[in-house]
Amino acid sequence: xxxxxxxxxxxxxxxxxxxxxxxxxxxxxxxxxxxxxxxxxxxxxxxxxxxxxxxxxxxxxxxxxxxxxxxxxxxxxxxxxxxxxxxxxxxxxxxxxxxxxxxxxxxxxxxxxxxxxxxxxxxxxxxxxxxxxxxxxxxxxxxxxxxxxxxxxxxxxxxxxxxxxxxxxxxxxxxxxxxxxxxxxxxxxxxxxxxxxxxxxxxxxxxxxxxxxxxxxxxxxxxxxxxxxxxxxxxxxxxxxxxxxxxxxxxxxxxxxxxxxxxxxxxxxxxxxxxxxxxxxxxxxxxxxxxxxxxxxxxxxxxxxxxxxxxxxxxxxxxxxxxxxxxxxxxxxxxxxxxxxxxxxxxxxxxxxxxxxxxxxxxxxxxxxxxxxxxxxxxxxxxxxxxxxxxxxxxxxxxxxxxxxxxxxxxxxxxxxxxxxxxxxxxxxxxxxxxxxx
Numbered sequence: 001x002x003x004x005x006x007x008x009x010x011x012x013x014x015x016x017x018x019x020x021x022x023x024x025x026x027x028x029x030x031x032x033x034x035x036x037x038x039x040x041x042x043x044x045x046x047x048x049x050x051x052x053x054x055x056x057x058x059x060x061x062x063x064x065x066x067x068x069x070x071x072x073x074x075x076x077x078x079x080x081x082x083x084x085x086x087x088x089x090x091x092x093x094x095x096x097x098x099x100x101x102x103x104x105x106x107x108x109x110x111x112x113x114x115x116x117x118x119x120x121x122x123x124x125x126x127x128x129x130x131x132x133x134x135x136x137x138x139x140x141x142x143x144x145x146x147x148x149x150x151x152x153x154x155x156x157x158x159x160x161x162x163x164x165x166x167x168x169x170x171x172x173x174x175x176x177x178x179x180x181x182x183x184x185x186x187x188x189x190x191x192x193x194x195x196x197x198x199x200x201x202x203x204x205x206x207x208x209x210x211x212x213x214x215x216x217x218x219x220x221x222x223x224x225x226x227x228x229x230x231x232x233x234x235x236x237x238x239x240x241x242x243x244x245x246x247x248x249x250x251x252x253x254x255x256x257x258x259x260x261x262x263x264x265x266x267x268x269x270x271x272x273x274x275x276x277x278x279x280x281x282x283x284x285x286x287x288x289x290x291x292x293x294x295x296x297x298x299x300x301x302x303x304x305x306x307x308x309x310x311x312x313x314x315x316x317x318x319x320x321x322x323x324x325x326x327x328x329x330x331x332x333x334x335x336x337x338x339x340x341x342x343x344x345x346x347x348x349x350x351x352x353x354x355x356x357x358x359x360x361x362x363x364x365x366x367x368x369x370x371x372x373x374x375x376x377x378x379x380x381x382x383x384x385x386x387x388x389x390x391x392x393x394x395x396x397x398x399x400x401x402x403x404x405x406x407x408x409x410x411x412x413x414x415x416x417x418x419x420x421x422x423x424x425x426x427x428x429x430x431x432x433x434x435x436x437x438x
Contacts, residue, residue: 171207
């Protein structure tokens with residue numbers, strides 16, 4: 001298959017039969033992988049993990065980011081029906097670093113995740129660069145791309161039940177990428193499968209089970225084992241805890257953290273839950289309408305967002321020890337914009353409590369906002385604190401919207417002020433119980 005090399009060219013979708021573990025994959029997940037399905041040696045790069053059989057595949061250039069996304073634009077459809085899903089995203093990730101990407105549904109975060117390994121559906125148009133250890137994924141030849149998937153970078157899809165093949169055993173599905181990349185023979189590969197199952201906290205006996213025989217948390221652990229099977233340098237986790245209860249979520253997140261720390265790999269984690277990302281990741285990027293509107297150290301962004309959208313998103317989550325935030329969570333007025341008909345200027349200005357008249361006409365680029373931080377808001381240069389929600393600032397575009405948005409934006413600061421310290425949890429819980437009875 002000939003790969004496009006010109007900017008804006010449509011990326012054809014490869015045959016699903018050649019994507020082991022992909023959602024809806026039709027390949028046979030068993031130990032009998034035919035020779036013509038295995039990755040050819042001439043598709044491997046000199047520093048490819050598959051050519052050295054492990055995670056020592058880093059190029060040795062510590063100054064170069066593991067992942068470097070430059071000016072990425074993704075559009076679905078063409079002509080008058082073209083819909084922009086990602087609009088000029090720039091991100092970097094170094095080996096051993098954990099980057100979280102957050103935003104409301106429809107903001108483009110999952111499209112961005114799929115684009116990192118060129119897993120977008122037919123009709124998607126890509127512009128920009130996606131450099132994985134210096135190689136551009138977007139223009140990579142098909143054979144080389146197959147060699148990079150699983151071994152250079154792998155993905156943990158959301159919804160493990162739909163990502164695993166229902167008619168093949170778990171062990172065979174984990175084994176397939178190992179055989180595909182010629183990392184081991186069948187016998188050694190099966191030993192590797194057992195090792196991976198132990199690594200993710202599953203009994204070895206689960207290798208003979210079918211997906212429907214496992215719980216949701218167990219299936220998600222299988223997906224993580226598959227992602228680790230070829231010792232990749234980068235793991236992309238697209239909402240890995242979706243539809244899991246909070247206890248299982250915590251177990252999966254701790255497992256991901258431990259494996260990333262032990263192996264020194266890079267992690268891109270997609271979620272709508274800022275609290276989860278702040279607790280798991282080193283850096284956090286917040287997306288809105290296809291663009292990154294704020295980026296910085298995860299805990300700093302979560303506790304002190306500089307962009308009004310980031311502050312409102314953080315304030316929408318209730319805090320332990322704050323009954324008001326629990327029983328009356330603060331929301332953000334309005335709806336996310338239609339990607340096919342985006343507002344002019346800053347796309348957030350119709351919902352922004354502190355918008356200036358210029359926000360309706362002038363797009364706001366990401367600008368430096370302190371050490372390691374960037375925000376796409378004109379008010380950042382004024383030293384504006386987004387967590388205060390100063391809706392009475394002159395120049396607001398809509399008084400009604402400003403009043404409602406003030407509550408949403410100030411929620412982050414109010415909730416954080418009420419959040420207890422480590423030693424206050426018991427007292428706050430008792431106070432909350434008493435107030436509930438009252």
